[in-house]
Amino acid sequence: MTVGTSPSPSPWRQIRRALLRRPGRAQGAAALLCGLVAFALVTQAHTTSRTNGVSAARPGDLLAILADLQGRADRLRQQVSDLQVTQRRLSAGSAGTSAALDAARQRAAALAILTGTMAARGPGVVLTIADPHAALHGDVLVDAIEELRDAGAEALQLSGVRVVASTSVVDGRGGVVVDGTAVRPPYRLVAIGDPRTLASALGIPGGVINSVGGTSGAKATVVTVPSLEVSALRRLAPPRYARPAPTGSP
Amino acid sequence: MIVLLAIVAGVTAGLVLQPTVPVDLQPYLPIAVVAALDALFGGCRAWLERIFDDKVFVVSFVGNVLVASLIVYLGDKLGVSGQLSTAIVVVLGIRIFSNAAAIRRHLFRA
Numbered sequence: 213m214t215v216g217t218s219p220s221p222s223p224w225r226q227i228r229r230a231l232l233r234r235p236g237r238a239q240g241a242a243a244l245l246c247g248l249v250a251f252a253l254v255t256q257a258h259t260t261s262r263t264n265g266v267s268a269a270r271p272g273d274l275l276a277i278l279a280d281l282q283g284r285a286d287r288l289r290q291q292v293s294d295l296q297v298t299q300r301r302l303s304a305g306s307a308g309t310s311a312a313l314d315a316a317r318q319r320a321a322a323l324a325i326l327t328g329t330m331a332a333r334g335p336g337v338v339l340t341i342a343d344p345h346a347a348l349h350g351d352v353l354v355d356a357i358e359e360l361r362d363a364g365a366e367a368l369q370l371s372g373v374r375v376v377a378s379t380s381v382v383d384g385r386g387g388v389v390v391d392g393t394a395v396r397p398p399y400r401l402v403a404i405g406d407p408r409t410l411a412s413a414l415g416i417p418g419g420v421i422n423s424v425g426g427t428s429g430a431k432a433t434v435v436t437v438p439s440l441e442v443s444a445l446r447r448l449a450p451p452r453y454a455r456p457a458p459t460g461s462p
Numbered sequence: 463m464i465v466l467l468a469i470v471a472g473v474t475a476g477l478v479l480q481p482t483v484p485v486d487l488q489p490y491l492p493i494a495v496v497a498a499l500d501a502l503f504g505g506c507r508a509w510l511e512r513i514f515d516d517k518v519f520v521v522s523f524v525g526n527v528l529v530a531s532l533i534v535y536l537g538d539k540l541g542v543s544g545q546l547s548t549a550i551v552v553v554l555g556i557r558i559f560s561n562a563a564a565i566r567r568h569l570f571r572a
Contacts, residue, residue, distance in 0.1 A: 223568050223569050224569070226510070226512075237516060238515075238516035238519075239465060240464065241516045241519065241520050242465055242505060243465045243467070243468035244468065245501075245502070245520065245523050246465050246468050246469050246502060247468035247472035247475075248472065249495065249499065249502060250468070250469045250471075250473045250476065251472035251473070251475050251476045252476075252494065252498070253476070254472070254477060255476045255480075255481055255483060256483070256491050256492050256495055258476065259482070259483050259488070259491075260492075272543075273544070
């Protein structure tokens, strides 16, 4: 600053004099207006900061802000509907997956009962064949099994051996051999199915009971039971030659 | 001295009272403040040049504020209020800068 070297009359001296001198009429008017401006400035600044400028904005600006907000709302709404569509698709996909899983489980259970790898429970009949002289041949038992199958038996068990599609019954010493297991009389054939149908299939004239009764000393009895259990299981060997064909599924 | 006291008093009153600007006045107050600032700087400059006259100062102050408000009002009626407000602020800002430059030259000879 060059206050000291400034030539007279220095503006600084003028300011000092104005600050010290008794205020005149001119200073009074200036002071009034200055105070007014300060008041208005503070008020305006306060209003602007408090209202975030929205209430002081002009109608045109407000319209622009409104349009902007509406555009944003539209975009967000679009996003919401997109996401809802995605969510619906995903939940439908998971429902389809679980339905397919349920169907696969049911089919697996049906196949397990069919192949004898799973115990089965249900209503059915028990055919008991007493043969004290061991005079019966295996073909009688095979007839009984075939008869029960024709009548709709779904699970069969002969004296503790599960009877499936590939089961063999061969004559043996003092009894029969079922799938390699020697079985002695009395034979107990358990079949799960409709009890009345099974019982009547066994009891028809010329049927199993008749033919057993024609053999010396042998006697067959049929009992219908509301809840039976076929508990014998069979080890399932994987097929050596047969493979599932690609289009073999029903 | 009394001028500084008045400024302090005005700021204090604004802070303490926190008056709400009437809705009708809201577009005009900022422009009026800028116009008044322009008049204040002009008055400062005139005082430093020793040609200050209180009557001229009051008239220019009130006139500045009134003309600025009138232009904003006209702009509102014509639908160009935003642009006219901007124009007023630009013009007054230029004047404030030139006045400030003159004051600076008087005070610091630079």
